[in-house]
Amino acid sequence: MTKGFQLTEETAWCPGCGNFAIRQAVAQALGRCELEPNRVVLVSGIGQAAKLPHYINTNIFNGLHGRAVPAATAIKAVNHDLTVLVTTGDGDCYGEGGNHLLHAFRRNPDITILVHDNQVYGLTKGQASPTSEYGFVTKLQSHGVKNEPLNPVALAVAMDASLVARGFAGDIQGLAALIALAVKHRGLSLVDIRQPCVSFNKLNTYAWYRERVYYPEEGTHDPSDRVAAFRLALTWGDRIPLGVIYRRERPVFEEQFAALTEGTLVSRPYPGTALLEKALAAFY
Amino acid sequence: MLYELNLKLGGEAGQGLQALGLLLGRLYARAGCHVFANQDNESRIRGGHNSYQLRVASRPVYTMGEAIDLLVDLDGESRRIHAPELVPGGLVLVDSASGGPREVALPLTEIARAAGGREIHRNSVAAGAVAALTGQDRDTLFPLIDETFAADPAARAINSACARAGYRAALETGKSLPFALPSRPAGRPYLNGHEALSLGCLAAGCKFMAAYPMSPSTLIITYLSGQADAFGLVVEQAEDEVAAINMALGASYAGVRALTATSGGGFALMVEGLSLAGMLELPVVVVIAQRPGPATGLPTRTEQGDLLFAIGAGHGEFPRFVLAPATAAEAFAAAPRAFDLAERFQVPVIILTDQHLAESYLTPEPFDFSRVNVTDYRLKQAASPYHRYDPGPDGVSPLAVPGTVDAVVVDSDEHDARGHIIEDAATRNAMVAKRLARIPAMRAMVSPPLRQGPPEAEDVLLGWGSGWGALCEAGEKLAAAGRPVEVWGLQEVWPLNPEHFAPLSGRRVTVVESNATGQMARLLSGWAAVRVARGINRYDGRPLSAAYIIRHFEGGETA
Ligand SMILES: Cc1ncc(C[n+]2csc(CCOP(=O)(O)OP(=O)(O)O)c2C)c(N)n1
Ligand code: SF4
Ligand SMILES: [Mg+2]
Numbered sequence: 144m145t146k147g148f149q150l151t152e153e154t155a156w157c158p159g160c161g162n163f164a165i166r167q168a169v170a171q172a173l174g175r176c177e178l179e180p181n182r183v184v185l186v187s188g189i190g191q192a193a194k195l196p197h198y199i200n201t202n203i204f205n206g207l208h209g210r211a212v213p214a215a216t217a218i219k220a221v222n223h224d225l226t227v228l229v230t231t232g233d234g235d236c237y238g239e240g241g242n243h244l245l246h247a248f249r250r251n252p253d254i255t256i257l258v259h260d261n262q263v264y265g266l267t268k269g270q271a272s273p274t275s276e277y278g279f280v281t282k283l284q285s286h287g288v289k290n291e292p293l294n295p296v297a298l299a300v301a302m303d304a305s306l307v308a309r310g311f312a313g314d315i316q317g318l319a320a321l322i323a324l325a326v327k328h329r330g331l332s333l334v335d336i337r338q339p340c341v342s343f344n345k346l347n348t349y350a351w352y353r354e355r356v357y358y359p360e361e362g363t364h365d366p367s368d369r370v371a372a373f374r375l376a377l378t379w380g381d382r383i384p385l386g387v388i389y390r391r392e393r394p395v396f397e398e399q400f401a402a403l404t405e406g407t408l409v410s411r412p413y414p415g416t417a418l419l420e421k422a423l424a425a426f427y
Numbered sequence: 428m429l430y431e432l433n434l435k436l437g438g439e440a441g442q443g444l445q446a447l448g449l450l451l452g453r454l455y456a457r458a459g460c461h462v463f464a465n466q467d468n469e470s471r472i473r474g475g476h477n478s479y480q481l482r483v484a485s486r487p488v489y490t491m492g493e494a495i496d497l498l499v500d501l502d503g504e505s506r507r508i509h510a511p512e513l514v515p516g517g518l519v520l521v522d523s524a525s526g527g528p529r530e531v532a533l534p535l536t537e538i539a540r541a542a543g544g545r546e547i548h549r550n551s552v553a554a555g556a557v558a559a560l561t562g563q564d565r566d567t568l569f570p571l572i573d574e575t576f577a578a579d580p581a582a583r584a585i586n587s588a589c590a591r592a593g594y595r596a597a598l599e600t601g602k603s604l605p606f607a608l609p610s611r612p613a614g615r616p617y618l619n620g621h622e623a624l625s626l627g628c629l630a631a632g633c634k635f636m637a638a639y640p641m642s643p644s645t646l647i648i649t650y651l652s653g654q655a656d657a658f659g660l661v662v663e664q665a666e667d668e669v670a671a672i673n674m675a676l677g678a679s680y681a682g683v684r685a686l687t688a689t690s691g692g693g694f695a696l697m698v699e700g701l702s703l704a705g706m707l708e709l710p711v712v713v714v715i716a717q718r719p720g721p722a723t724g725l726p727t728r729t730e731q732g733d734l735l736f737a738i739g740a741g742h743g744e745f746p747r748f749v750l751a752p753a754t755a756a757e758a759f760a761a762a763p764r765a766f767d768l769a770e771r772f773q774v775p776v777i778i779l780t781d782q783h784l785a786e787s788y789l790t791p792e793p794f795d796f797s798r799v800n801v802t803d804y805r806l807k808q809a810a811s812p813y814h815r816y817d818p819g820p821d822g823v824s825p826l827a828v829p830g831t832v833d834a835v836v837v838d839s840d841e842h843d844a845r846g847h848i849i850e851d852a853a854t855r856n857a858m859v860a861k862r863l864a865r866i867p868a869m870r871a872m873v874s875p876p877l878r879q880g881p882p883e884a885e886d887v888l889l890g891w892g893s894g895w896g897a898l899c900e901a902g903e904k905l906a907a908a909g910r911p912v913e914v915w916g917l918q919e920v921w922p923l924n925p926e927h928f929a930p931l932s933g934r935r936v937t938v939v940e941s942n943a944t945g946q947m948a949r950l951l952s953g954w955a956a957v958r959v960a961r962g963i964n965r966y967d968g969r970p971l972s973a974a975y976i977i978r979h980f981e982g983g984e985t986a
Contacts (some may be wrong), residue, residue: 203846205837207700213665213670214677217681222830225829288650389881408659408661409683419626
């Protein structure tokens with residue numbers, strides 16, 4: 144099912160980590176979208192999640208902690224024939240890179256952002272993340288987290304993001320379908336993927352999630368209804384909804400540049416001297 | 428015959444000084460004169476006192492004049508503020524029906540109203556009056572007014588009527604300045620350093636720019652955004668400078684020439700991104716338009732305080748170039764040069780400008796676009812499998828465009844030749860050596876400093892970047908006064924090639940720069956074994972001038 148998308152044997156992840164399932168779902172989804180590995184760019188920051196690109200045979204831009212989204216936005220603008228995904232962590236995307244995410248919602252580039260949301264900083268060994276629950280105890284937050292968790296799905300709906308979804312690493316098939324849908328969607332897709340971290344998050348485990356997650360029944364939720372989407376986005380606790388929460392077609396960032404109407408930016412020839420002479424003439 | 432005219436326009440922010448200055452600058456440029464113009468603005472949008480100064484001459488001039496021949500007072504305050512700067516016999520144009528002996532009293536606002544305009548149109552009345560007082564031809568002025576307002580026929584009609592009325596009224600006063608016109612036809616553009624630099628970016632084939640507004644860099648993104656549709660660029664105002672440089676790096680990775688621009692404070696936010704460019708070996712051009720710091724400093728004024736910051740910025744060790752163009756013509760050339768060096772060596776290139784260079788207007792010889800070198804260093808065809816960091820000559824690896832090969836893998840972690848994350852010591856050592864291996868070749872590429880004046884003179888006045896114009900004029904004046912000096916101006920300030928500085932040995936070197944701590948002096952002593960006798964430093968936010976340099980040079984003051 145992976146259609147040319149090959150996964151490495153070696154990874155730096157702990158056995159049992161939710162990242163394995165996410166990687167498998169990504170490969171399945173990309174194969175299902177009939178993409179060739181060299182037409183896909185995986186962009187990431189720093190963290191355990193952000194290592195995913197190294198374990199699959201696509202183009203990779205593994206940049207700085209928190210800064211994957213602006214790089215991905217530009218890559219897509221320069222070559223909109225490529226499929227661009229961001230694989231990022233909750234710290235990477237909602238913490239260090241929070242401002243970029245806000246503005247990416249506004250820009251709406253045609254990219255897919257997969258947040259491996261383990262509600263903890265995995266790579267730096269277990270500090271709280273923006274999505275850690277109130278009271279979550281870590282070595283650093285030894286008296287428990289004193290901040291309320293960020294609700295990324297509600298934030299995305301509030302920001303009118305083009306596609307907002309929640310996935311669960313404990314359901315590879317469902318996740319692969321969700322990622323494929325997000326990749327095919329024209330516009331920015333945010334998929335907040337709940338990912339158990341077996342080493343540092345003993346609270347939000349596979350079992351914890353399995354007791355709570357559900358896909359709303361066919362026909363019971365209309366993702367184009369923003370108010371309904373917001374209500375669903377606020378549903379958290381005993382019941383945690385998965386799947387597409389919100390969806391709206393909006394003008395895509397890249398299609399608003401005159402330079403990109405005839406083809407990709409990377410394929411445009413250099414300007415001729417006549418055009419330059421004309422620009423200079425304006426200064427006389 | 429040599430001639431020179433110094434003109435100052437004084438007024439509040441919001442009174443249209445810039446538009447009037449631009450119009451007059453173009454007028455003299457069209458008349459065949461050489462012009463240098465700069466502005467003194469407070470950091471505010473309305474009120475305060477601002478000025479726009481034009482120096483019009485029969486030979487190229489690169490720095491402001493010392494005294495004013497004609498002052499245009501638009502706020503009623505300028506005559507008092509700038510009176511000490513007037514030459515004997517100089518005139519002040521005032522918006523008033525009557526005035527003193529040194530004043531040309533013209534009721535500009537009334538004339539504008541009578542010609543069908545409103546108060547703002549008095550600037551066109553003033554333009555007409557200044558043209559007449561300085562002996563300019565109406566056949567140069569009136570077509571210029573028409574072209575300036577070509578987009579709006581109603582505005583064109585009013586401004587044209589106002590300019591004609593001002594021209595007539597000024598002639599009727601019978602006053603004028605003795606100022607002979609050149610007979611040469613027009614033929615030079617009137618533009619500022621950042622406009623020239625932006626044209627250079629277009630000529631270099633830059634296709635992507637992201638930036639966050641910050642004075643005095645904002646003109647670059649504003650100009651390029653205006654050209655985006657015609658030239659096929661993607662120009663985006665980023666949410667912050669961190670995004671701006673990471674966007675530029677994403678664009679560079681995807682295969683195009685990419686630019687960002689900011690001032691020192693914004694560059695501080697970009698520093699991690701600069702280091703990323705070093706690690707990924709991605710070409711990128713970063714303009715730092717310096718202004719006085721620390722922190723917010725003096726936002727609308729000038730300084731050369733970020734030299735060592737630009738050279739040292741970024742955690743870890745990686746090579747970069749730092750260029751510091753001297754004039755508008757050099758700023759034009761610096762852009763294609765920067766893009767070429769960046770792509771050839773796969774390193775970040777910083778162009779250090781400053782408010783003085785950015786916003787001073789000049790009339791350079793028209794740019795020759797056919798001579799701009801645009802070499803595409805990216806791979807046309809790559810071997811399979813392609814490895815992004817395979818060793819190449821001087822440590823520079825083949826640079827492929829994603830989509831054209833199996834995979835282009837770049838990683839901010841230490842990586843192997845394929846671009847994948849590693850930790851072993853041997854690969855780490857090899858990669859460090861590879862990244863640094865290009866330094867000798869980079870050093871060999873750096874252009875020697877500009878030089879003017881007698882090479883045998885014992886005294887050398889050495890500056891860098893935008894200091895060049897004032898230095899040259901100081902050198903000429905000192906020579907005329909019987910004190911020969913040679914003037915040096917560095918434009919490619921990093922890396923340094925010590926060989927370039929051998930001719931300084933045994934001479935008395937005075938380093939002149941717009942900062943307090945003598946950053947170039949320290950750089951040259953540390954890296955090029957130059958013995959610096961003393962420094963002349965200016966850090967009040969005002970540009971270096973010939974008079975300032977001479978005063979401190981002769982007085983032995985070290986500021
Ligand atoms: C500028 C910067 N600050 C801090 C770090 C250290 N750091 C690396 S990853 C990380 C957090 C990772 O958490 P998350 O994004 O949730 O990824 P996870 O490891 O949990 O998948 C931090 C703080 C860094 N690499 N760069
Ligand atoms: S620390 Fe957590 S997130 Fe990181 S690999 Fe281990 S289980 Fe996965
Ligand atoms: Mg995490």
